[in-house]
Amino acid sequence: MVNASLLSNDAPLNSAEDVSPSFERYTKEVLLGDLWQRPPLSVRDRSIITLSVLIARNQSAQMPHYLNVALDHGVTPAEVSGMVAHLAFYSGWANAVAAIDVMRAVFDLRGLDAAQLRPIDARPHPTDDMDEERRHAVVMRKFGQVAPGLVQLTRDILFQDVWRSPELSLRDRCLITICSVIATAQTAQLAFYVNRAMDQGVTRAELSELLTHVAFYSGWSSAYTALAVVKDVFESRPD
C-alpha cells in the first residue's frame, strides 16, 4: 500500500500538466499508477532503489521527495545514513556530500536527531557471510601488481568496514550497489554484484523488477544494458 506522500499534491512529481501533458500522463498512469504498486518489490525497496539512483546520478532536486517517501515507508534514518556512506564509495564522494545536505534538511523538518542514526544492533556483519577471502584472492591475483593500494583499500575499507557496517543489511547493500553500478554505466562491474545479491537471497523476480524500476529512474537504455548482464548471470546459476 503506497503512503499518501507519494501521491500528494505537493509532490514535485505532480505539476507538469501545463508544459508537458504527455509527461504528466505517464507520471500519473504509468509511474505512480502502476510501477510503484507492482509486486514483488515493496515501496520500501523501491524508495531505496530510487534514492540510490538519484544519489549515484547526483540529482539532488528530487531527493527530498523520495527521502520522505523512504522514511514514510520504513527506511530508518540509520539506513539512510548508511546508504550515503556506501554510495560515497560506489558513486563518488561529491555525490555523498550533496546527499548529506538533503538529508540534513529533511531530518531537521522531521525532527530527527543523531540518536536515531545509531543502528539497533551495532555488531558488524560476519566476514564469511560475504565470502571475502575468496573475493580478495581473486582480485589480488588479477590486480595486486597493477594497483596494490586500491586493492588493499578495497579489502580493508570497502569490504571489511563499509560492507560489514550494521547500518544496512547485506541484502540492501547489494540492491544499492547494483543501482549505483547501473546508474553510472559501469556495466563491467555488474555481474559480480548481481551474483552477490543472489547469494544474499535476492530472487530473480526481485532483480527483474529492480530493472523495471531502474528503467524509469536511470533511463531505459541503462536498464537494457543491465538486462543483458543479468540474463547471463541467471543462466550461469542453478538457483
Add this chain to the structure above:
Amino acid sequence: MVNASLLSNDAPLNSAEDVSPSFERYTKEVLLGDLWQRPPLSVRDRSIITLSVLIARNQSAQMPHYLNVALDHGVTPAEVSGMVAHLAFYSGWANAVAAIDVMRAVFDLRGLDAAQLRPIDARPHPTDDMDEERRHAVVMRKFGQVAPGLVQLTRDILFQDVWRSPELSLRDRCLITICSVIATAQTAQLAFYVNRAMDQGVTRAELSELLTHVAFYSGWSSAYTALAVVKDVFESRPD
C-alpha cells in the same frame, strides 16, 4: 542562417574572456563561428540535439539559452513537450522533471500557453512505420523470460505509446534517442537506434555531423565511442 539569439551578448556562452581566454576563443571561433553553421544539419536540428544532450546529462543551467534558440529556429512548444516526455524514458524521470522547470520558466517569459502544446495532427504514427512486431519478437525471445515486466512496458508504453505520439516526428525521436544514448554512455543500445534513424531516412552525412555536434556538448570521448558503432552500422547496410 543562425538567429541572433545564438550569438547575442546576453547569451550564457559569451562571458569567459576574464577567466579562460582560450575557452572563450574556442567558443567564438569553433563552436559558434563554425560548428553551428555547418551543413547538413540545420540550426533547428542542432538545437534539438543540444537540448537532448543537456537533458540526458541533467545540465539545467544551459537549458534556458538553448531552449530559446530551439524555439527561435522553428522547434514548436509541442515538440519540446514531446522531447521531455521521450527523454523521461530514455534518460530518467528526474531529468525530465528538471527540464520541465526550465520549460515552464521559458514558456512563461515567451507568453506560451497550454493551447500551443497540442500537436497539429493528433493521430499517432502507424505502428508498421516502426516495424514494431519484429522488434518485439526479437526482444521477447531474448529477454522475455528474464524481465517480462520490463519487456511488456517497453512494448505497451515506450513503443506503442511514446514513440507513436504525434508530438514529434519519428525522425526527430531517432535523433533525440541517439543523443540520449551517447550522452549517457549506453553504447550497447546505440546500433539499434542508428539503424532505426536510417530506416526513417536520416542520412549518413547527417549522422556523421550529429557526432561532430555531440562531440562538443557530450564530450569528444563519447563521440569517438559512438563513432565506432556508427561505422559498424554504416558498413552493415547497403543504403
Add this chain to the structure above:
Amino acid sequence: MVNASLLSNDAPLNSAEDVSPSFERYTKEVLLGDLWQRPPLSVRDRSIITLSVLIARNQSAQMPHYLNVALDHGVTPAEVSGMVAHLAFYSGWANAVAAIDVMRAVFDLRGLDAAQLRPIDARPHPTDDMDEERRHAVVMRKFGQVAPGLVQLTRDILFQDVWRSPELSLRDRCLITICSVIATAQTAQLAFYVNRAMDQGVTRAELSELLTHVAFYSGWSSAYTALAVVKDVFESRPD
C-alpha cells in the same frame, strides 16, 4: 605536506557528523587522513585529478573548495584556465561553462585578474612531442570516411591547438584527460590516453595511485573498470 585549507573547519567536507557519522569517519580517517597524503602523487596532482573529475561530472558544489586547494598547492590560474578549456572538449561545453562560473567567483575572492591567466611561456608544445602524424593517420584510415568533419576537427583543433597550448604541460593534460575519460565511463577511449601518459613520462606508480584517488571521487566501480584497461596497457609495454 597538505596545506591547512584541505583540513580547515570551513571546508565543505567537514560537516556530516550530524547526519552520517560513518561517512564523516571515512572522510576524516580515510579520505583526508590517508588518501591525500599518499605517495607518489603530490597534493598538486591530486587537486588537478579531483577538479578534473568534478568538472567532467558537472559537480559544481564541491568545486570552490578543491579549486582553492589547487591554487594553494601550486596550480596556477593559467593552468586552471587551460584545464577548463581542455575539459570543454573532453567532457562537454556545458561542463566548462559551469566551471567558469566557479572559477570567476574563486578568482574574484582571491583578487586574481586576467594578467595572471597568461602562461609564462607562450610557445605551443611541438607537435612531434605528441606523435601527431601517426595518430592522425590511424584515425583517418579508420574513421575518415564515416565522420570526416569530426576527424578533421580532432586534428585541427583538439590536437594541433588545444593539446599544444602552453597553459598546461602535456603530462598534466594526460592526467586530466584520463580523469575525464574514467569519470564519464568512456572506457573505450582510455587505453590511448594511458599510453600517451606513459609516453610523457607518467610512471606506473603514479597511474596506479591516480586510480586509487579516482575511486574516491568518481566511484569505486569506475576505478575498477579503468583498472582492467590500465593492466592491459602495462602488460603491453616494456617500460
